[in-house]
Amino acid sequence: MEREVVPWDNPEPLSGPIGVPLVDLLDRVLATGVVISGDLVIAIADVPLVRLSLHALLSSVNERVPAPWADGGPL
Amino acid sequence: MTERGLEQDAGGSALYVFAVCNAPDPAVFARLPGVAAGVPLRRLRFGELTAIVQTVRAADFTDEVLQIRMSDRDELERYARAHHDVVSAAAWSCPTVPLPLATLYHGEERARQALLEETGRFVAALRRTAGHSEWGVKVYAAESRVPEPSPEPPSGTQAVRSRPAPGAGLAYLERKRGVQAQRERRHEDALQLAETVDAAFQNLAAAGRRLRLHAPERGGKGHVQVLNATYLVADRRATEFEALARRLRDATGARIDMSGPWVPYSFVGEV
Numbered sequence: 001m002e003r004e005v006v007p008w009d010n011p012e013p014l015s016g017p018i019g020v021p022l023v024d025l026l027d028r029v030l031a032t033g034v035v036i037s038g039d040l041v042i043a044i045a046d047v048p049l050v051r052l053s054l055h056a057l058l059s060s061v062n063e064r065v066p067a068p069w070a071d072g073g074p075l
Numbered sequence: 076m077t078e079r080g081l082e083q084d085a086g087g088s089a090l091y092v093f094a095v096c097n098a099p100d101p102a103v104f105a106r107l108p109g110v111a112a113g114v115p116l117r118r119l120r121f122g123e124l125t126a127i128v129q130t131v132r133a134a135d136f137t138d139e140v141l142q143i144r145m146s147d148r149d150e151l152e153r154y155a156r157a158h159h160d161v162v163s164a165a166a167w168s169c170p171t172v173p174l175p176l177a178t179l180y181h182g183e184e185r186a187r188q189a190l191l192e193e194t195g196r197f198v199a200a201l202r203r204t205a206g207h208s209e210w211g212v213k214v215y216a217a218e219s220r221v222p223e224p225s226p227e228p229p230s231g232t233q234a235v236r237s238r239p240a241p242g243a244g245l246a247y248l249e250r251k252r253g254v255q256a257q258r259e260r261r262h263e264d265a266l267q268l269a270e271t272v273d274a275a276f277q278n279l280a281a282a283g284r285r286l287r288l289h290a291p292e293r294g295g296k297g298h299v300q301v302l303n304a305t306y307l308v309a310d311r312r313a314t315e316f317e318a319l320a321r322r323l324r325d326a327t328g329a330r331i332d333m334s335g336p337w338v339p340y341s342f343v344g345e346v
Contacts, residue, residue, distance in 0.1 A: 020159075020334060022148075022151075022152050022155065022156075023289055024211055024213075024334055025155050025156065025159055026151075026155055027211075027286045027287070027303070027305075027341075028159075028209075028305075028337060028340035028341060029155050029158055029159055029162075029173070029175065029176050029340065030155075030175065030176060
């Protein structure tokens with residue numbers, strides 16, 4: 001997959017689809033890739049609590065349900 | 076699960092690993108923020124390969140903090156996109172193996188050691204995905220012309236307002252049976268549609284995987300997702316792949332959404 005390096009001024013140099021829906025992105029960044037053991041978090045998808053909240057989140061992503069943390073959530 | 080050693084080290088730093096490549100050009104990610112604002116991304120050489128890494132505050136990546144961040148939709152989105160941007164930028168300059176979100180080490184030496192141990196898997200993944208990209212395919216059942224039938228007669232018509240006609244109970248039962256039969260038929264059609272489309276794409280792809288189906292859009296147009304799959308496709312066959320999607324759309328009448336090319340996230344893990 002050797003590709004020409006595009007100068008940074010190009011606003012769309014990346015190989016991933018631009019503006020890809022979050023739900024499609026999460027399908028890929030969460031549970032895939034070469035999973036190797038880290039020191040801090042072994043794999044996000046393997047942490048039960050995180051998985052639970054993600055599960056709740058993912059099932060609501062497409063449903064336009066106002067998230068309970070919409071107001072006053074941590075940031 | 077999680078190593079608790081981190082909490083003693085909460086004030087310290089950790090090394091976040093985004094991806095592993097052959098020889099990335101640092102210029103492609105020089106201006107990306109990564110997951111820690113103000114800290115430049117850099118390369119970490121291990122053996123014959125190079126990882127793209129960033130020093131982060133360990134305290135930002137404890138279980139508790141991650142859980143809070145990932146429960147917030149905006150925060151999760153920012154984080155996932157930041158990770159994806161780095162992976163995509165790296166892949167732009169050389170073949171790349173993405174790592175999942177939140178692969179972190181206590182320091183450079185630990186990271187180098189852990190990555191070195193996995194060199195075989197990285198090399199195998201790079202070999203398998205060379206010259207290929209990932210393409211996502213989502214299929215939605217064709218919108219039925221009739222709205223979801225209801226066991227009640229259509230509301231708002233005079234029939235509802237008038238008194239039940241003789242035989243109304245029987246008619247009700249028959250309608251109910253009809254609804255059930257129709258639902259089963261639609262379900263079978265949807266499964267069949269998913270199989271047909273998947274088989275056609277598999278035929279062209281080097282590999283394919285089915286991902287979890289997405290929840291239906293509430294208030295949407297009644298489109299139900301019947302297939303969420305992703306395929307590893309040789310770059311030289313990408314146009315064939317898109318042409319196939321068009322043909323399948325015409326042949327089935329289904330909505331078929333494509334996404335890609337992606338860095339082959341879904342095809343680097345299986346060795």
